[in-house]
Amino acid sequence: MLIAGFPAGAWGTNCYLVAPAAGEECVIIDPGHQAAQGVEEAIRKHRLKPVAVVLTHGHIDHVASVVPVCGAHDVPAWIHPADRFMMSDPEKALGRSIGMPLMGELTVGEPDDVRELADGAELELAGLEFSVAHAPGHTKGSVTFRMPEAADIPPVFFSGDLLFAGSIGRTDLPGGDMAEMLDSLARVCLPLDDSTVVLSGHGPQTTIGRERATNPYLRQVAVGPGADLDDAPRRGM
Numbered sequence: 607m608l609i610a611g612f613p614a615g616a617w618g619t620n621c622y623l624v625a626p627a628a629g630e631e632c633v634i635i636d637p638g639h640q641a642a643q644g645v646e647e648a649i650r651k652h653r654l655k656p657v658a659v660v661l662t663h664g665h666i667d668h669v670a671s672v673v674p675v676c677g678a679h680d681v682p683a684w685i686h687p688a689d690r691f692m693m694s695d696p697e698k699a700l701g702r703s704i705g706m707p708l709m710g711e712l713t714v715g716e717p718d719d720v721r722e723l724a725d726g727a728e729l730e731l732a733g734l735e736f737s738v739a740h741a742p743g744h745t746k747g748s749v750t751f752r753m754p755e756a757a758d759i760p761p762v763f764f765s766g767d768l769l770f771a772g773s774i775g776r777t778d779l780p781g782g783d784m785a786e787m788l789d790s791l792a793r794v795c796l797p798l799d800d801s802t803v804v805l806s807g808h809g810p811q812t813t814i815g816r817e818r819a820t821n822p823y824l825r826q827v828a829v830g831p832g833a834d835l836d837d838a839p840r841r842g843m
Contacts, residue, residue: 607734607756608632610648611805615639617667620807622764624734624753629653631732634681635660635751635764636807637671645675658731659683660723662766662807663748664692665779666700666714676717684729686740687722688781689747700779723749739794741768743787744775750794752802760801763814769795769804771812774823792827 608630611622614637621641625632632654637645649656656679661669664685672683672693685693692698693716723729725740729751737752744767751764767775768790777784800815817824 607759608652608654609762609805610652612641612644612648613808614641614644615667615670618808619667620805620809621645621671622805623648623652623654623656624732625652625654626733631655631657633658633660633731633734633736634675636662636668636766637675638668639666639670641671642674642678645671646678655679656681659717660729660731660736660751661685661689662750662764662768663745664689664696665745665767666692666696668766668807669693669696670714673715673717676719682719682721683717684721684723686724686747686749688742689745690716690720690722692745693720698780725749741766741790741794742781743777743783743790744768744781745779746781748775748790752798760803761799763795763798763802763804765795765804765806767807769817769821769824770806770809771804771817772821773809774821775807788823788827791824795824796828 608625608627611620614621616639619638621637622635623632634656658681659676676683696714723738727738729736739750741748741750753762755761777787798814802814804812
């Protein structure tokens with residue numbers, strides 16, 4: 607399997623291209639702010655043919671390049687219905703006072719073909735299997751994508767802004783909810799095998815085993831209330 611990832615734009619949002627191998631069809635995950643050039647470079651380098659864009663949530667740092675990327679390759683974009691409005695109205699999703707100058711420089715909207723994700727869906731794209739889990743907390747429509755173990759790699763978990771190395775996504779923007787975040791961590795992350803590779807929306811890769819042992823939020827939901835999380839880090843836009 608080939609996974610090519612790079613951080614893009616003002617927020618360093620991780621964009622991923624996933625394919626069975628070089629020279630084959632691929633899926634693009636979270637082409638965010640200023641990601642279009644990096645996507646095209648990865649496509650050329652690995653001789654890939656995009657068949658779909660899939661989105662972990664609707665924040666502008668994850669979807670800003672959806673329209674040009676989908677348009678250039680005539681592919682659909684998949685997003686949870688609760689976050690779909692964010693593609694056309696990103697400032698409403700972030701609070702009107704956040705990022706106004708930057709928002710004014712972007713052309714926002716939906717690509718021609720938008721398809722909606724559902725909890726528990728099994729997507730078969732580019733010869734790959736993606737299991738979808740609805741994971742609200744960062745946004746109402748946040749989802750994760752899990753890929754099963756393959757011959758050459760352990761299971762892979764695209765966590766979006768749910769789980770990071772040592773941290774979780776922020777919950778103080780419109781649609782964020784700490785109780786929902788903790789429930790999603792317990793329901794979606796804890797059942798995963800320790801060997802599962804976590805590829806998140808920001809920052810370096812990690813594993814479920816490492817986060818189970820060291821991440822204060824995942825430890826809290828694993829052992830129950832009691833940890834003081836007031837000063838624990840949170841990331842994302």
